[in-house]
Amino acid sequence: MNAKVRLNEAIEAAKSEGVLPAEAEALAQDSRPWPVVLLTALGAWLAAIPLTIVVGIAVMPRNHETAGLFVVGLLVLAGAIAVLRSRTIPLFVEQLAVPGLIVGGSCIAFTIFDGMHWKGGAGLVGVLCIVVAVLIPRAWLRVLLSGGAAALLAIATVDESWSHRDGIANDFWWAWHAIGLAAGLAAFVQSQLGTEGRSARMAIALDAMVAGVLIAMLAALCWWSGMAFLFGGALQIHGDGLDAASNHVQATDLALLQAISAALAIAAAAWVARQWPTARKPWTAGVAAVLVLLAWFMPSLGAVLLALALCVTARRWMLASTAGVAFAWILSSFYYALTWPLATKAWVLVACGALLAALAWLASGRSLPASAPGVQALQSMPRHVSGGIALTLLATLVVANVGIWQKEQIARSARTIYVELAPRDPRSLMQGDFMSLNFRLPMPVQDAVRDLGDGAKPQVIAKVDAQGVATLVRMEDGSPHAADELPITLAYKDGRWIFVTDAWFFKEGEAERYAPARFGEFKVGADGKAILVGMRGVDLKPL
Structure with a gap:
């Protein structure tokens, strides 16, 4: 059964139940294959590039002031809106209007920001995006414009010290939660609108705009929470978002944010129980309690859980999937929550996992029967x-x-040497539970290993003095070693060769202990393999 047949059956069922009027019918669908639409759109965008350049060359010399640019942008924007509102316009012309929309809007935004403070400019451009979204009957454009408007309105609420990061954590949290509340109210209004005439058109517009705001809010809360653990590990980068976990939220405000996040998680559980009576069971209450606990530890999680609950119960599966990804991202970013010790974070996650496993066992009520598909699959393996x-x-x-x-x-048995640390950016020295290190390689060594791949095993010759302090002098070239020389194998990491390691891991809470480190203490075997076993301060004093 194809989509068109299912749609017609759904409309007939809705008319029989009185949900839709008797004269309701499906709108005519575009029968053009999507590859044709995509290639046509690509051609239109490519044609728009030289057109924009020609218009800019023709107009800008005569309009050196921003007022002229504003008029040109307004005319281009109005023309693009008129084209996009037409129902009979060819596809190629329609796609030409999209770059016109961007060019016109950009010209207007430039003049607004040029003549206003950035906060007022962001707010005014955000309102303009909302107006354009209402005027354009294209769902995907409404989603994009509404998401952009939400971001601009959030920026408009940021404190003056936004460039210093410490001043924006609270502002952004409150701004995005207020925007989410506004989106919820808009969704409620949309559900109360009728299905005929202007009310139906407004309901369709609000539906797409609410979706755009929701997606922007979920993305913003993920950014606010910081880098996700698996994503950061794959890219060899570390999160430093705006979450309270990164110490950007003042301690006096953290408790309030945590309480609101937990309250939103409770509201999500209550909504699911209200919409789905089958979810009103003891084990589901336990699952809700676990999620509320996690939302308390992660202030950005409560709003995401509420959005997930609303989307799932409304069967908006694409939006629910987006909220699910945001949930996984924020949960993963808990690894970088420097406010909490690593042991505390581990115990919280282990306890939640164990409790969820117990609840799953309770929900099953008994062991799986032999006829269960999973058991049969294991038996037939x-x-x-x-x-x-x-x-x-x-x-x-x-x-x-x-x-x-x-x-x-x-x-246990290798030789001990000490290698002096090279200067590093002090902002990168201490990062959570490890110290970022840098051991300087001589320039000839750097030149020699620059083009080597990770399959090589280059070695550097270290000259050791009477105290055991090693100085890296040259590459291993096969020549005989002096009595005070020994080879050390280099390590390949992040596309470059380093001396053994670039980090020293230590127990949380001991950052001050290792801050005065000046030497790395290494154990070097006869084959050149070395490991970092400790850090030493000035005059090789143990830390």
């Missing part, structure tokens, strides 16, 4: 597959423990 899984687990344990044993052997 070929022996070589299950054996392969067991061997993989065993091999993982063996490889990990052999690596640990090798490191322990180096630490």
Whole structure:
């Protein structure tokens, strides 16, 4: 059954229930294949580029003042809106109007920001985006314009010290929650509108605009919460968002933000229970309690949970998926919450996981029957597959423990040397529970290893004095070593060669202890393999 048949059946069912009037019918759909639409749009955008350049060359010399630019932008914007409001316009011309919309809006925005304070300019341009979204009967454009308007209105509320970051954490949190509240009120109004005439058109417009604001709010709260753990680890970067976890929210305000976030999570659970009577069970209350606890620890999570609950119960699956991704992002960013010790964060997540597992067992009520699909799949698994899984687990344990044993052997019996730390940006020295290090490589060594790939194993020769302080002097070239020289293997990380490591990990709360570090203490084996075992201060004093 195709989509058109399902739509007609749904309309007929709605008319029989009195939801839709008897004369209601499906709107005519564009029958053009999407590749044709995409290629036509691409051609229109490419044609718009030289057109914009020609118009700019023709107009700008005569309009050096921003007033002229404002008039030109207003005319271009009005023309683009008129084209997009037409129902019979060819697709190519319609796509030409989209760049015109951007060019016209950009000209107007430039003149507004040029003549106003940035806060007032952001607010005025945001209002302009809302007006244009109402006027243009294109759902995808309404989503984009509404999301942009929400971002601009949020920027308009930021404190003057926004460039210093410390002044904007509270402002952004409150701004986006206020915008989310406005979107919720708009959604309620949309649900109360009729299905005929102007009311129906307004309901359609509000639906797309609320979706745009919701997507922008979810993205903003993810950014506010900081970098997600898995994403940051994959890209070798570390989160520093605007979350209270990054110490950008004052402690006096943190409790209030946590309480509101927990209250929003409670509202989400209550809404789900109200809409779905089957969810009113003891184990679902336990799940809700876990989510409320997480929302208390993560002040940006409560609003996301409420948005997720509203979208799921309304069967808005695309928006619900977006909210689900935002939930996973914020939960993952908890790793970088410097307000909480790592042990506390670990216990919170472990306790929540254990409680959810217990609730899942309680919900099942009994063990799975042998006829359950999952059990049948496990029973029918070929022996070589299950054996392969067991061997993989065993091999993982063996490889990990052999690596640990090798490191322990180096630490016990290898030679101790000390390498002086090179200067680093002090802002990058202390980052949570590790110290970012830099050991200077001589320029000839840097030149020699610059083009080597990660498959090579270059070594550098270190000259060791009577105190054990090593100075890196040259690359290993096969020549005989002096009595005070030894080779050390370099390590490849993030596309560059480094001396053994670029970080020293330590227990949380010991940052001040290692702040005066001036030397790295290494154990070096006969084969050149080295590990960092400690840090030393001035005059090699232990820390």
